Amino acid sequence: MAAKELKEFSLEEVAQHNKPGDLWVVIDGKVYDLTRFKDLHPGGISVLIDEEVAGKDATDTFYGLHRHEVLERPQYKRLQVGTIKGQKSVMFDRKPGELSQVPYAEPTWLSPGYHSPYYSDNHRQFQKAVRRFIDEVVYPDAQAREEDGKRPSQVVFDKMAEMNLHAMRLGPGKHLKGRVLMGGIVKPEEVDYFHELIITQELVRCGARGYGDGMLGGEVIGLPPVLNFGSPELQARIVPDILAGKKFICLAISEAAAGSDVMGLQTTAVLSEDGKEWIINGTKKWITNGTFADYFTVGCRTDDGLTAILVERGPGVETRQIKTSYSAAAGTAYITFDNVRVPVGNTLGEVGGGIFVILSNFNHERWVMCCSSARAQRSLIEECLKWAAQRKAFGKPLTSQPVIRAKIAGMIERTESVQSWLENVTYQMKHMSYKQQSQKLAGPIAFLKSYSTRCAQDTARDAVQIFGGRGVTKTGMGKFVEHYYRTVTFDSLLGGAEDVLADLGVRQAIRAMPKNARL
Ligand code: HEM
Numbered sequence: 150m151a152a153k154e155l156k157e158f159s160l161e162e163v164a165q166h167n168k169p170g171d172l173w174v175v176i177d178g179k180v181y182d183l184t185r186f187k188d189l190h191p192g193g194i195s196v197l198i199d200e201e202v203a204g205k206d207a208t209d210t211f212y213g214l215h216r217h218e219v220l221e222r223p224q225y226k227r228l229q230v231g232t233i234k235g236q237k238s239v240m241f242d243r244k245p246g247e248l249s250q251v252p253y254a255e256p257t258w259l260s261p262g263y264h265s266p267y268y269s270d271n272h273r274q275f276q277k278a279v280r281r282f283i284d285e286v287v288y289p290d291a292q293a294r295e296e297d298g299k300r301p302s303q304v305v306f307d308k309m310a311e312m313n314l315h316a317m318r319l320g321p322g323k324h325l326k327g328r329v330l331m332g333g334i335v336k337p338e339e340v341d342y343f344h345e346l347i348i349t350q351e352l353v354r355c356g357a358r359g360y361g362d363g364m365l366g367g368e369v370i371g372l373p374p375v376l377n378f379g380s381p382e383l384q385a386r387i388v389p390d391i392l393a394g395k396k397f398i399c400l401a402i403s404e405a406a407a408g409s410d411v412m413g414l415q416t417t418a419v420l421s422e423d424g425k426e427w428i429i430n431g432t433k434k435w436i437t438n439g440t441f442a443d444y445f446t447v448g449c450r451t452d453d454g455l456t457a458i459l460v461e462r463g464p465g466v467e468t469r470q471i472k473t474s475y476s477a478a479a480g481t482a483y484i485t486f487d488n489v490r491v492p493v494g495n496t497l498g499e500v501g502g503g504i505f506v507i508l509s510n511f512n513h514e515r516w517v518m519c520c521s522s523a524r525a526q527r528s529l530i531e532e533c534l535k536w537a538a539q540r541k542a543f544g545k546p547l548t549s550q551p552v553i554r555a556k557i558a559g560m561i562e563r564t565e566s567v568q569s570w571l572e573n574v575t576y577q578m579k580h581m582s583y584k585q586q587s588q589k590l591a592g593p594i595a596f597l598k599s600y601s602t603r604c605a606q607d608t609a610r611d612a613v614q615i616f617g618g619r620g621v622t623k624t625g626m627g628k629f630v631e632h633y634y635r636t637v638t639f640d641s642l643l644g645g646a647e648d649v650l651a652d653l654g655v656r657q658a659i660r661a662m663p664k665n666a667r668l
Pocket residue numbers: 174176181183190191192193196197202207210211214215216219220225228624625626
């Protein structure tokens with residue numbers, strides 16, 4: 150269909166169309182004919198036929214009540230009949246692939262005129278490509294799936310696999326060897342933890358927490374034990390399909406009766422009489438991606454203690470969805486293992502050495518969560534700054550209220566401190582072996598995560614106060630704030646609850662105290 154021809158009007162011409170039967174308004178230099186739409190308008194008719202709105206430039210009023218994206222929806226776009234002579238439309242929301250110009254909406258290293266010791270030109274080039282890819286391919290699917298609760302679309306997994314993003318989400322390592330990464334922007338041997346931080350932080354900008362976990366949160370925590378402790382045969386059999394986004398894996402540790410208390414797990418693995426198979430019985434709870442996983446990295450109790458075993462979906466494995474505060478897109482599952490037989494070759498690490506396998510995974514998992522929490526808090530700053538600037542109360546923008554500014558100050562201070570600390574820790578990771586990371590960073594990462602998620606909750610609460618009722622409303626202006634406030638607790642629980650982690654950090658410090666240190 151040919152595009153509708155848009156005429157040019159003067160404000161005086163528009164002013165003639167100010168009655169219910171002939172109703173035009175101007176928003177951002179564009180003229181809309183709302184005559185037929187007024188009866189369908191979710192905000193009602195009366196607000197549109199108000200004498201301050203009908204036939205007038207209602208730009209400020211409109212942006213005080215709607216997100217810009219409303220005007221981008223096809224059903225509303227077609228209400229436009231013209232433009233205002235000599236006036237250009239200037240408003241925009243997010244431009245795919247581009248950096249935001251809102252202050253503090255980007256980390257310092259991405260803000261024009263600022264510097265950072267951590268990022269190279271390659272990181273910058275990589276960030277640009279990842280942002281464009283995520284804005285174009287992932288963001289629309291994230292919004293749609295968050296809404297309908299379905300898992301991320303296979304076509305998105307496939308496209309991410311083409312860029313080898315699933316592999317890169319596991320950080321640097323030999324699993325990247327021979328792969329073309331992000332169209333060749335970065336060579337496998339050049340990848341460091343800052344590249345991984347970039348992927349995680351860019352994904353978080355989708356503002357869809359359940360979808361974010363559905364987007365292979367299970368792989369990020371479930372596959373490293375296979376890569377680090379699985380036999381070469383097991384790796385050759387299952388890893389390629391997982392990195393290609395064709396098969397899915399999850400980490401199955403927590404149980405209804407044991408969360409942080411990993412030693413309290415009750416799922417058992419017993420050797421068959423011929424010693425060739427494990428027979429597994431038990432249950433697992435809150436397992437991210439469990440509903441659609443093909444493989445399960447399972448913590449089991451064996452005669453010698455705790456053993457990690459890779460279980461494949463098959464007879465005796467049942468998964469069902471748990472309804473959580475975020476969308477079903479995450480595939481959070483309750484799992485039952487009922488006499489599930491698994492070849493002993495699927496053992497990950499030493500029999501009885503499961504605690505080491507599980508613990509060695511935690512640092513990376515928690516660090517990924519810090520990357521995501523820092524970025525999500527930053528997105529809220531952008532939401533709040535925009536809202537406070539465009540929303541008027543008592544005849545003035547919200548930004549003119551000191552209490553609002555004080556809340557925004559707190560948000561910015563917290564977010565900047567979290568990101569700076571995160572970048573420092575990431576730099577340490579980049580220069581340490583996996584073993585050194587385990588020895589030296591368990592404490593700092595535990596502190597960072599505990600601090601990040603406490604900051605996140607303060608920021609979520611402040612944002613809701615700034616948005617008022619809209620901060621608890623699932624659609625409209627405050628939809629990302631509502632979403633964040635509803636889901637922020639996930640970060641503070643998954644991978645270790647706040648108090649447990651803070652305590653872990655102190656215990657690590659106490660252990661490292663010199664025996665002869667005195668006041
Ligand atoms: C092209 C013109 C317009 C379109 C397409 C439109 C569309 C919508 C939509 C989709 C909503 C539902 C909430 C949301 O998704 O954000 C809404 C709500 C609303 N609209 Fe409009 N609208 C238009 C113009 C206006 C104007 C000029 C006013 C002037 C007062 C207005 C007042 C309202 C109000 C008061 C609400 C309820 C807001 C809330 O619940 O927070 N709308 N509109």
